[in-house]
Amino acid sequence: MSRRLSCLAAAATGIAAAAAASPQLFDMGTASSSLEPGFTRITAESIVSPGTPSGWETRDGLRAQARVFTNVVTNASRGTEEPPPIWTTPLTEDAVLGSRGNTFILPPLPGSGTVAVVCGTSDAARDQFFDFTVAVGDREQRLRFEGGHQFRVLRFEVPAGPAPVRVRLVPRSLWAVNAILAWSAEDDARVGREFLRRFSDEPGAWAPPDEWAKWKRDPDPAPGPMPEPSAEDRARGFLVFARPWAECVFPHDAPRADEIPPRLRLFATPGEYEPFTFTVRPLRPLSAVRVAVRGLGPLAAGDIDIRRVRYMSARPNYSTMHRWWVAPDVLERFESADLPADINTRFWITVRIPDDAPAGIHTGVVAVAGAQGGVEIPVTLRILPFRLLEDTNRLFGIYYHHPYDRLPGATDEVSRAHFRFRAEREHEDMVAHGTRNVTLSFSTRAADAQGNFRFNGDLLQEKFDLWKRHGFRGPVAMHISAGEVYAKHAGGRYGSHLRGVKDPPESFAREMTAMVRTIEAERVRRGWPEFLYYPVDEPSTDPAAVRFMVTVLRACKEAGVRTYVTADRAHEAFAPMAPHVDVWCMQPFSVDPVTVRREAARGVETWCYPNHISGENNRTPVAGARMTYGFGFRLSGYRALIPWIYSASGGDPMNYLDGPTQDFLNRHEPDGTPVPVTLWEAMREGYDDFRYLHTLDLALERARGDGRPAVRAAAARAEAELAEIAAAIRVQPKYKHDGLWNAAEFDVHRWRIARRILDLESAMGR
C-alpha cells in the first residue's frame, strides 16, 4: 500500500493521526485568488495525501469559483458608479464547489473544539439552488439557499480524540464551501472576533470598516415613557401590549397606557385572512418563549399562522446610500425563541376563516409561555355571515421576477424543481393576497436577415399554464425587447430611462411593428390573455426620450394592439405620447377621478404602481399601504394597482444595506416558501377593505331594484354611511404616513361598511 493510500485509510477508519495546533484555518478557492492571512489555501486540486494532512478526499466533481468585489462597479445602463452587490474579503471572494459527495479531512484538534464551515459563493449564481448536507461526526445539518452573494456558517462540536476530523459534504444539487475553521475551546473568542464576526448580524459586519464608517444610523422614533410594570409583569419577566397592526412597533417603543392590558379583537368573513398583533416587552432575558392560539371557535391549527416581526437594518429610501435605521419588516415564522431584555418582540398572527365557518362571536386565548411564566390574552373573533365579493373590473397585479426565468440556466434537476416550487408557492401566496396578475416579458432577438424573430414561446407557455392554474386575470403588461431592435438599428443601447436615446432610423419602427405582429400572432395562436405592449420602462421627460416613445408606441399600435407606459400622465412633457398610449401606469394617484373616468370612456386606462408603499421608501408606511389598496384605490377611480415588486434582492437577500439599492418586499424561507413583510400584509388588508366596499356596492345595486320601504331605508342608510366615510378621507396622490386614519380607525370604518351590508341583506330578506 502506498503511503498516500495508507494515510487515506487511516483517515477513513479513524486511526490516530498527529494533532494539529489550534486554530486550523482553510480558505477555499482558486490557485490565484486572494488568501485570507493566516489561512491555508485549499483549491479543487488540494487532495489529502501523506505530505498533506488536510484536503479533499477526492477531486471528483470539484471546481473552484472566484469573484472579487472590493471596489465600486460601473452601471453602464445608468451611467453611474455603484457599490458592488456584496463586499468580498479573501475568505468570501472564492469557494470550492462540488457536485458529488466529498469529505474534507483535517488533523485532530489538541482537545475538544468546534468546526465551522462557511458556505456560499461570491458570484450571483442566479440559476443555482444550493441544497446539500454537511456532516461532522454523527451530526449533520442541511443547508439550502438560492443563488450566490450570501454566506452561511454551520458549526459543529468536535469531541477530543486522535482521529482526523472529517467534514462530509453530500449534495442534492451542489455544495459550496468558502472556508473551514477548526479550533479548540480556548480559541473561541479569537476565532469569533477575527474570522466569523463578518458573518454575524452585528451592524456593519458585512462591510469593510472604511465602507461601514460612511453609514450613519438615523435615530429610532422617540420611544415614549416606559410605564411601571405590575408585580405580575415583574414576576413573569415581561409586559405585554397591543397596538393596531398597521402602526409600527419599534425595538424600544414603550407601551402606551391605552395599549395595556392588550385587547385582541377582530372580525372577518368566511374565506378572509385577518391579522392581529401583540408585543412582548421582556424586562429581563427570556428563554424558550412559545406562543399558541387556543379555542378560537371553528379555527383549526392550520388556520392560524404565528409569526414575529423581524427588525431589519434598512435604508430610508431604496436608493439612499450611507444612511440606515432599524425598521420592523419581515414576518418570520415563529415557534420558540429566547428573547433579549428591553427589546420588543411583536407577534403577528394571521387567521384564515374557514369557508364554511358559521357566523357568531367566539372567544379564545393567545398563550405566551416562557420558562419563567406566561400569560393568556383573551381574543374575540366575530365571524360575519357573508362572503366578500371580487370586483372583476379592477385589477390587483404586481411586478414579478418569474422563477421560471431561471429554468433555462439551471444545470441540475434539484434547482429546476426548486424554481418550479417557488413559482407555485409565490402564485398561491399572491392569490391569498388578492393579487391575480403579474408583469411578464416576451424576450426576442432582433429580426435575422430573413426578417424572422427567434423566441422561446414554450417557456412563456409554462408561465401561462401556472397563471391559468391559479386563476390569474389579464390583460398582461408584457415587456418586449425594444432595446434589442433599437441596438440593431441605432448601433448602441439607449440606457436606463432612455438617458442616451437618439432618434432611430425609420427601419427601427418597421421592425418594431413586425416584432409586435409576430408576438401577437403567437399570443393568439396559443390562446394567451391580451398583452399590453410595454416597450420601455419609465421613460424620462427628456424631449429625445419622448420623441422615441412616440415612435416606438406608434410602431406597436401599427400592429393593432394596446400599449402600456409607465409614465405620470400629469407630466405635461409626456403629452406628445398621449395619442399612442392605451394604459398609463404611474406611481401617484395624480390624475383626478373625473379625468380617469373621461379617459376610460374613450378606452384609455389609468393604472398605479404605488412603489412608495412597496419598499421604495422606508418600509414602514404600513397604514399607507392599507389606504392605498383600499379606500384610496376606490376613490382614485384607477383601474389597477401594480407595484414594484413581489420580491427583488440585490446582494444578500437578508441584507438591505448591501448593493446599489435596497431589496424589495417579500423574502423567502430556505426552500423558497415566501416570507411576507408587513407592507405585503397591509396590501391584503387594503384589498379586503376594497372588497367590503364592493360587496356593499353590489348589495346597493340589488336594493335599487327593490321598492320595499325597508329596503329603500336600508339603502339610504348605506349611502349616507359611505358618504360619511368618504368625507373622512384626506385624498392624497400618495398615501404614506401623514394625513391617514389612525391605524385602529380603519377597522371601525370597515365595520361601518360591514354592518350596512348586514342591514341591507337583512332588509332584502337574505
Added chain:
Amino acid sequence: MRVGLACGGSWLGAALVAAAAAGPDTSGWESRVLLSSSVTSRLSAAESAVTVEPAGGPGGGAALRMGVVVDHFGGEAKYPVGWPRIAREFREAADRDWSAWDYLRLRVRADTARAALPAAPLSLSLRAPDKARSFSRTLDEVRKGEWTEILVPVRAITDPSDVTSMTLSISDANYSHGDRVDFLIGEVSLVRPREPALLEFAPDAGAIWSDARRLPVRFRLLGVPEGGRATLRFELREGATVVGRSAFAGGRGDHRALVDLPPLRPGPYTLHALAGPREAAPAARVTVVESPWAPLPPGAEGAAP
C-alpha cells in the same frame, strides 16, 4: 414654571381661536425673514429670472418675482427638461439653525396664462451638510392668482439644526414647453408664536368603538417658554353632556393625552380642548360606532340560542 394660566383662560387668545382647519393665523407671530424683496444676499437663479416687484406683495408691499419660461429643449445640456430654480445659501448660524422655530412660512402667488397650475407647481428643497439628510416637498398649495400662506412644520424637516440652503424650483416636466409662470414671493420666514398656542388638535381616531376604553388626543403646544408648562382640559361631549374628560399639563412640543371613556351610545360626539373656561381650539367631531363584539341580539345570525 407655569405660564399662561396666570392670564386666566385667555392665554391661548385669538391665535388659538383661529387655529382652524385652514391653519393658524400667524400674522402676529415672531419671525425671521429668510427671503424677501429686501433679503436677497447669496440668492442665485438658474433658468429663471428674479426681479423685485415694488408693489407686488400681498399687502401692496414689495415682492420677489421668480419668472420662468418653460423650455424643454434648452437650459442645462444634460437636463433640457430640468428644474428652473432660485436658491438662497445660508451662512449665518441664526439662518441655519431652525430648531427653535416652529414653522417655515411661505407667502406665494402664481401668475400664468395657463388654464390651471399643474398638481405640483413648485417645490421646496432644503440642503443639509450631509446631503442624505436634505429635505424636499412639493408646494401643492400654491394657487394661480391668489396669495397662499404655506406652513411647513420645522419638525418635518430631516435636520433643522443646520440648513445650508433653500431652493424653490419647478419641474419642467410638469409644464408644457413654452409655458410662462411667475411666482411672486412675498416672504419666506421662520415663525413661532409669541404666546402659548394649541395647534393640530384632533382625536387620534375620528371614529371609535362604543366600548373604547380611552380616546387618545393629539396636539401641539407652541409658544410655551423653555421649562414652562401649560394646562388644558379635554372633554368628549354628546350634545351638551360631558361623557369623558381628562386634564393635561405640559411644555412646548407634540403631545398625546388620553380621555377616559365610559360605555358610549353610538352616534356623533364632539371633542373639546379647554384652557380655563374657554375653547382653546375648534371642537373636533368623533363618530362612535357600535362594537361588533357586543353580545348579538337574540335571533341574529350567530347569536347564542
